[in-house]
Amino acid sequence: MILVYTHKITPRVRYIFKHILTRTLLIPVDFTSKVEEFVAFNGPKMTYTKTPLGNEFFVKSNNLLFEQGVNDMEISMQKWDETPCFFKTGPKSSIPFDVFAASFYLISRYEEYLPHVKDIHGRYTADQSLAYKKRFLEKPVVDIWAYKLLDALKEKFPDYVYSERKYEFISTVDIDNAYAYKYKSLVRSVGGFVNDLLHLRLFDVWNRFAVTFNLKSDPFDTFHKILEIKKEHKIKTIFFFLIGDYTTFDTNVSASKSKYRLLIKEMVDYAKVGLHPSYFTMNNASLLKKEKLRLENIINSPIQRSRQHYLRFSLPETYQNLIDLEVEEDYSMGYASNVGFRASTCTPFYFYDLDFEIQTPLKVFPFALMDTTLNDYMKLTPKQSLGRIRDIKNEVKAVNGTFITLFHNESLSDYLRWKGWKRLYESMVKIAIS
Incomplete structure (x- = not known):
């Protein structure tokens, strides 16, 4: 365990220290604001405040973790070796940047609470983000910083026994159109x-x-192929089923069709299943509830995971609605237009609600890339796409993170706009697990 002294133990401090030290680096952490308790402690310890107490491991704190609400702030990017970072600390600090405040800024999606222009689907866009503007969108910088912090801790506390987390791959498949015809x-x-x-x-x-x-x-009926790949390569696979009523943006087979219901029930036997809330559920709690109940009635068990259709969510409202419905995991954190890390991390994290200043029970699983991003937005060929997939997977593997991909059953169809893409999914899986 590592003991952290800080002048004020806020919910933000607890949240981000636990995320970085415990969930990312697997080091248990405790907090104190009593100097005598800190001095008496014999194990590894660090101070997070304005000035060090002695010659302990010290990180000079930025004000962000001691504030409340959201304020517009000027962010000055610099380099930590080769990695971009911000919130510089000063000569007395054991590390050159306050990685806790910087990580909190990115993971809480602080910038998405600030005034911004939404796209035609009401979404926050990649090009407004700090990660895009400063060109680190395709690097999980929060995890990279955590490992740089770990190096510094190992130097200071060489006798402490450190655990190492394992790289993980999760394949997620959205079912926007179960069948073409x-x-x-x-x-x-x-x-x-x-x-x-x-x-x-x-x-x-x-x-x-x-x-x-x-x-x-039917060309879109690629489910058995996906299950075959899952079984052969022993990968964790989650299907997200769209079962909303028909609209311009929700064009799936009706959930009242017995064949569609049977398909969903069959998938439950072989893989995990989640809800794909329809286009207009973004700020509509009653519609979200209706669709959740509909899917629960089909599979006869509670729905724990979800991903918004069109990746339409607004913070914090959409997440607050999911929490009210006792959804435990969300997989919407990513951009439609760009590959990379929207929250600058490849580690699942609990959603921190900046409205109420609390860590919530909703766990966010950020995905790194999507098939439609590669094809429709970036206009890449399948071969070029494999190169991008390999690059991003290597970034995740370097920090033993969780590599999450988003594909659709349609992209295995070799049909219409997916002509020539049939083998990309399996090739991607092979890269992911190699």
């Missing part, structure tokens, strides 16, 4: 047929006809 309502099927004809998409007309009359399988 099957089990859609008559109105949608006929409408799609007419639309394809009017636009002279004869290939699509033939495919729609062939699938509807069981002459060939």
Whole structure:
């Protein structure tokens, strides 16, 4: 255990010290604001305040962890060896930056509470973030800083026995459209047929006809392939099912269709399943609740994990709604337009609510990349995508983090905009576990 002395033990101090020391570096931590208690302690100890007490391990504190609410602040980036960092400390400090305050700023998503311009889907965009502007979006800097802190601690306390965490890979799959043509309502099927004809998409007309009359399988029905890959490579896989009512943005098969319900039940037998709340649930608690109950009724067990459709969430409202519904894990933390680390970490963390100044029970699992980002936003080829996947995986592996990817069942279809992408998922899995 490491004992931390600070002049004031705030919820922010407890939260970020536990995240960095305990959850990232696996070092138990305790706190004191009594000088005599700190002096009497014989094990590894550090002070986090304005001036050191003696020649102990000292980190000069920034004011951020002792404030409340959100204030606009000027951030000056500098380099710690090769890694960008901010909140410089000074000559007496054992490390050159206050990594606790800097990590809190990034992990709490402090900047997303400040005034910003949303995109057409009401989302906070990557290009407004500090990580994007200062070009460290594709580096899990919070974890890199934690390991640099660890090096300094090992130098100061060489006899302490340190544990090392293990790299982990989680494959997540969003089911926005379980099927391209099957089990859609008559109105949608006929409408799609007419639309394809009017636009002279004869290939699509033939495919729609062939699938509807069981002459060939539905191109988006790639579930058994995904399960095959899961079984062969022994990877943790989570399916997020969209079961909201039909809207312009939610075009999945209706949850009232028995075949779709059977598919969901089948997936529960082989993998973990979560809710994919529909487009308009971002600030609509009652709609979110309705969809959660709907999925719970299908699988006959409580829903613990969730990821917002279109990655539409606003802080803190969406997360507060999930917490009220006793959802334990959220997987929405990432950008649609860019690969990388939205919260600058590849370690799952508990959501800190800056409105109420508390650590909440909602655990956030940040994903590092998404198939539609590579294809639709970045316009990469499958081969170029593998290069980006390998780079990001190496960043996560270097800090023994958790590498989380987001794919869709559609991207294994080799159909329409996914032509040529069929093998990318399996190649990605091989890279992730190598």
